[in-house]
Amino acid sequence: MSVTIYDIAKEAGVSASTVSRAINNKDGIHPETKKRILQLLKKYNYFPNETARGLVTKASRMIGILVSDIRTMHHTVSAYFIERELAKQGYCCIIFNTGPEDEVRTDYIQILKRRRVEGAILIGSTFQTEAIKEAISKYLNDVPVVIVNGYLDLPNVYGVLADEMNGVSDCVKLWYSKGHKNLAFVIDLHTPSNELKMLGFEQGLRNMGDKRAPLIWECESSLQGAYEATKKLMEEHPEVDGIIYAVDLLAAGGVRALTDMGIAIPEQVSVIGIDNSIYGEICNPRLTSLDNKLMDLSISSARILMDALQKQLTTKKILVFSSIVERETT
Amino acid sequence: MSVTIYDIAKEAGVSASTVSRAINNKDGIHPETKKRILQLLKKYNYFPNETARGLVTKASRMIGILVSDIRTMHHTVSAYFIERELAKQGYCCIIFNTGPEDEVRTDYIQILKRRRVEGAILIGSTFQTEAIKEAISKYLNDVPVVIVNGYLDLPNVYGVLADEMNGVSDCVKLWYSKGHKNLAFVIDLHTPSNELKMLGFEQGLRNMGDKRAPLIWECESSLQGAYEATKKLMEEHPEVDGIIYAVDLLAAGGVRALTDMGIAIPEQVSVIGIDNSIYGEICNPRLTSLDNKLMDLSISSARILMDALQKQLTTKKILVFSSIVERETT
DNA sequence: TTGTAGGCGTTATCAG
DNA sequence: CTGATAACGCCTACAA
Numbered sequence: 001m002s003v004t005i006y007d008i009a010k011e012a013g014v015s016a017s018t019v020s021r022a023i024n025n026k027d028g029i030h031p032e033t034k035k036r037i038l039q040l041l042k043k044y045n046y047f048p049n050e051t052a053r054g055l056v057t058k059a060s061r062m063i064g065i066l067v068s069d070i071r072t073m074h075h076t077v078s079a080y081f082i083e084r085e086l087a088k089q090g091y092c093c094i095i096f097n098t099g100p101e102d103e104v105r106t107d108y109i110q111i112l113k114r115r116r117v118e119g120a121i122l123i124g125s126t127f128q129t130e131a132i133k134e135a136i137s138k139y140l141n142d143v144p145v146v147i148v149n150g151y152l153d154l155p156n157v158y159g160v161l162a163d164e165m166n167g168v169s170d171c172v173k174l175w176y177s178k179g180h181k182n183l184a185f186v187i188d189l190h191t192p193s194n195e196l197k198m199l200g201f202e203q204g205l206r207n208m209g210d211k212r213a214p215l216i217w218e219c220e221s222s223l224q225g226a227y228e229a230t231k232k233l234m235e236e237h238p239e240v241d242g243i244i245y246a247v248d249l250l251a252a253g254g255v256r257a258l259t260d261m262g263i264a265i266p267e268q269v270s271v272i273g274i275d276n277s278i279y280g281e282i283c284n285p286r287l288t289s290l291d292n293k294l295m296d297l298s299i300s301s302a303r304i305l306m307d308a309l310q311k312q313l314t315t316k317k318i319l320v321f322s323s324i325v326e327r328e329t330t
Numbered sequence: 331m332s333v334t335i336y337d338i339a340k341e342a343g344v345s346a347s348t349v350s351r352a353i354n355n356k357d358g359i360h361p362e363t364k365k366r367i368l369q370l371l372k373k374y375n376y377f378p379n380e381t382a383r384g385l386v387t388k389a390s391r392m393i394g395i396l397v398s399d400i401r402t403m404h405h406t407v408s409a410y411f412i413e414r415e416l417a418k419q420g421y422c423c424i425i426f427n428t429g430p431e432d433e434v435r436t437d438y439i440q441i442l443k444r445r446r447v448e449g450a451i452l453i454g455s456t457f458q459t460e461a462i463k464e465a466i467s468k469y470l471n472d473v474p475v476v477i478v479n480g481y482l483d484l485p486n487v488y489g490v491l492a493d494e495m496n497g498v499s500d501c502v503k504l505w506y507s508k509g510h511k512n513l514a515f516v517i518d519l520h521t522p523s524n525e526l527k528m529l530g531f532e533q534g535l536r537n538m539g540d541k542r543a544p545l546i547w548e549c550e551s552s553l554q555g556a557y558e559a560t561k562k563l564m565e566e567h568p569e570v571d572g573i574i575y576a577v578d579l580l581a582a583g584g585v586r587a588l589t590d591m592g593i594a595i596p597e598q599v600s601v602i603g604i605d606n607s608i609y610g611e612i613c614n615p616r617l618t619s620l621d622n623k624l625m626d627l628s629i630s631s632a633r634i635l636m637d638a639l640q641k642q643l644t645t646k647k648i649l650v651f652s653s654i655v656e657r658e659t660t
Numbered sequence: 661t662t663g664t665a666g667g668c669g670t671t672a673t674c675a676g
Numbered sequence: 677c678t679g680a681t682a683a684c685g686c687c688t689a690c691a692a
Binding site: 087094096278283 | 409611
């Protein structure tokens, strides 16, 4: 089908090895010969078959990316920066949307193995499960694996985590400084990441000397879910004057509910989201949000993977600090 | 490194070909032998090297996806559905964020060639340029290529397009029926897709018998850009009572500007976005939007690629109808 | 039913 | 400086 190194060799009247030398510009080849070959390569639009090349060099130069659903805003952003960073280093990414189930994810881990990826990045704390740990140690134990916002204790696994726990704790502190002391935390999925945020919420309250039971409020994982949950929350707990949502999208639904109820934001109820995403800017009033530094997190993940690939010892686990971006809802 | 077919063969006391037969469950192998081999495969966590396999079967089972920037909401959605559809068929996607420049994109097309992808999907009308056409005919002429929302006249290129032109024209009609007749179209990038929307706007006006010059308003491609442009638009053209934005994100910025100016939506100014994205639902009031059926478009793209791969003749170019989803801004 | 031999497109290691 | 030759891991005749 495609033109091979042999076709070029024949045309140039040399051997395949000489052509190979020209392609990979190794020395030990006559400049004239090289020039002649290079012209032919261009003439025939020759491109080396990376697959064949990888077979002998034992390097696929492919990285596997697993993500639950790339449409989730913060995962999209991660995937973007990771791809950019890896492409810069000449790697290419094969991406799979795995959904939430461990069995399906295990299948994809096997697929990555078959494709002989040189490394993998799992985006999201939900990959932090026993089943995934087992799958990695069984099928993907000979290449570095980085988890974005998660970690598994395995020799070849690295973790880059957002310090959302302290971030949320800081949010509580901010509210106290503004006189908002009846706080609620609205959570959708109980992912490891969200659990940590919740912990931060509880710790924040304790730090402020609040002895009451923290008000944790469950909601469906959607704009509408947050809308309804917020309405119910305010009906049952009219004293609430500060709500933090596990992610910006939920906060947007919450803001809408409060607005519809005629509740003044931020005077009567102050609102904070998490992710510092575009959602927060579309929201009216504009959302104050905990910036978990997704870009840094993602780029670091890619870099750590690259370091691990070059056998440079890197930290197994790093933490990236979060910071509050204040807008109009606080 | 990884265990090979030979390792298994040696352990099982058979030849490599017998192992191969067991793996690809071909007949002409003793059930007992097969069973024994299968056990060993499991025991050693053997997985065939797809790369090596691809070399001989001449099938990489990889599809290349090129997208300007996957963070752009409608492209994210496309990439998601395309990946899901292709994965279902056992293909894996290698994705690159190319940015807008033709030279860079040409480089990526070459990379796809080197990787010997079996097909490619280019997401976005901006791939509809002469330079890309040339690159495809030069480097990627032996595999099917599908353009999402675009088309190039090349034997191996297929196009799946949203009928946004008629969609926008329908928006104009809708407005007329509601008595809004001083309309404006706000555009950021002059992509082929946006140009078509603009054409639809102009045609819609003509259909209504409007002889005035259509009011086309330029803006920067961001939430803030749309915000500022809208303010200026309303200052210079206070008579405007209907604005359609090239994409939802811009419309969200516009809605915000109108709200800040104390303009009643939709009574005083009616607003329509395009894409029917989550942005429209976060926006307050909720955005009426032209649904360009991105999901259908994307799934069709993947299906057409699959059909083309199986040499089933498919239409070179299909059109998917858009429809208006009315919410609170009209 | 099984094994042998050859080849997929490259690179690497030797000789020459 | 250049050319055989042997891998890389797998599949597919063809032969046994």
